[in-house]
Amino acid sequence: MTTPLYHVGLDVGGSSMKGGVVDDTGRALSAVSLPTEAHRGQEFGLERMCETIRAAVKQAGLSMDRIASIGVATPGLMDIPAGVILDPPNLKPWQNVPVRRHIADVFGLPTAFQNDANAAAMGEFWAGAGRGVRSLGLFTLGTGVGGGIVLDGKVLEGRHSHGAELGHIIIDMSNPRRCGCGRLGCLEAYASANSVVLRTREALDKDGGRSALHRLKEELSARAIFDAAAKGDELAARIVEETALYLAVGATCLMHTIDPDMIVFGGGMIAAGPAFLERIRHHVRARAFPVPAERTQVRYAELGSDAGFIGAAACGRLLLDGAARTGARRAEG
Numbered sequence: 001m002t003t004p005l006y007h008v009g010l011d012v013g014g015s016s017m018k019g020g021v022v023d024d025t026g027r028a029l030s031a032v033s034l035p036t037e038a039h040r041g042q043e044f045g046l047e048r049m050c051e052t053i054r055a056a057v058k059q060a061g062l063s064m065d066r067i068a069s070i071g072v073a074t075p076g077l078m079d080i081p082a083g084v085i086l087d088p089p090n091l092k093p094w095q096n097v098p099v100r101r102h103i104a105d106v107f108g109l110p111t112a113f114q115n116d117a118n119a120a121a122m123g124e125f126w127a128g129a130g131r132g133v134r135s136l137g138l139f140t141l142g143t144g145v146g147g148g149i150v151l152d153g154k155v156l157e158g159r160h161s162h163g164a165e166l167g168h169i170i171i172d173m174s175n176p177r178r179c180g181c182g183r184l185g186c187l188e189a190y191a192s193a194n195s196v197v198l199r200t201r202e203a204l205d206k207d208g209g210r211s212a213l214h215r216l217k218e219e220l221s222a223r224a225i226f227d228a229a230a231k232g233d234e235l236a237a238r239i240v241e242e243t244a245l246y247l248a249v250g251a252t253c254l255m256h257t258i259d260p261d262m263i264v265f266g267g268g269m270i271a272a273g274p275a276f277l278e279r280i281r282h283h284v285r286a287r288a289f290p291v292p293a294e295r296t297q298v299r300y301a302e303l304g305s306d307a308g309f310i311g312a313a314a315c316g317r318l319l320l321d322g323a324a325r326t327g328a329r330r331a332e333g
């Protein structure tokens, strides 16, 4: 006889945080978003995290005594084993925030702490595109390029909490672009939504007014560029094709490093649709070693912006032993 138990996941972002209750199969029972308001300071931020967790439990129609574990995901820089956010560029002015200890103390529950992109990879692994595989690498394509790796069911955190910084795989050394991280030639400097817009602006400056995108100049977005490409705009189509190639180079580097079952692309840019994914696959097949080129699945993520909190919940759940995970021990007691 088992009593179903639930897990809360919380995904803290620069502008908002999203929390939800997840059941033992990875299904979300609730999803609550509250503004992070990082400028109000880290004490406020920690209280806002607790508030979001309570709201998620309430929205799921549960009480806290049905919750077995909590997982919290945040952007870096961080010390994952210590459970501390160090100096996060997206959460200024927070510094050295003991997230895991605070949440564990307030709720008295096993609490996991994880990098947000790692958590998203874990979410897709547990309940999204990666259900049933043993290993995957996730690239999230937003304003930047995030990354996460799950190997045999475990997040690859790295020795210094810097594992799976896939946006900063260096893909160009001959004429490298400057990345948001300050370094040269990173994937993010070519294939994030911001970089796609920047590359397009540069191309428009040289195109003699032919592309329909000239009309959009100030409102140019990755979305508009992908739309124009789909409608046959030559310049836009070239940018999109190059972006698919850059992502394929990043994916191939990862495949040749960890040889995963699956590469997953997530984030806002996957709204570009199946044709874009097909171009990435094409370039992966052309560049990777024959066996991984043929066998590695290359897919889009399935959980959207829920991946982070679902993955954070998965990390919390992994802190429990098998019996506690499904509620068996609590029922026996």
Ligand SMILES: [Zn+2]
Residues within 6 Å of the ligand: 167, 168, 179, 180, 181, 182, 183, 186, 188
């Ligand atoms: Zn970089």
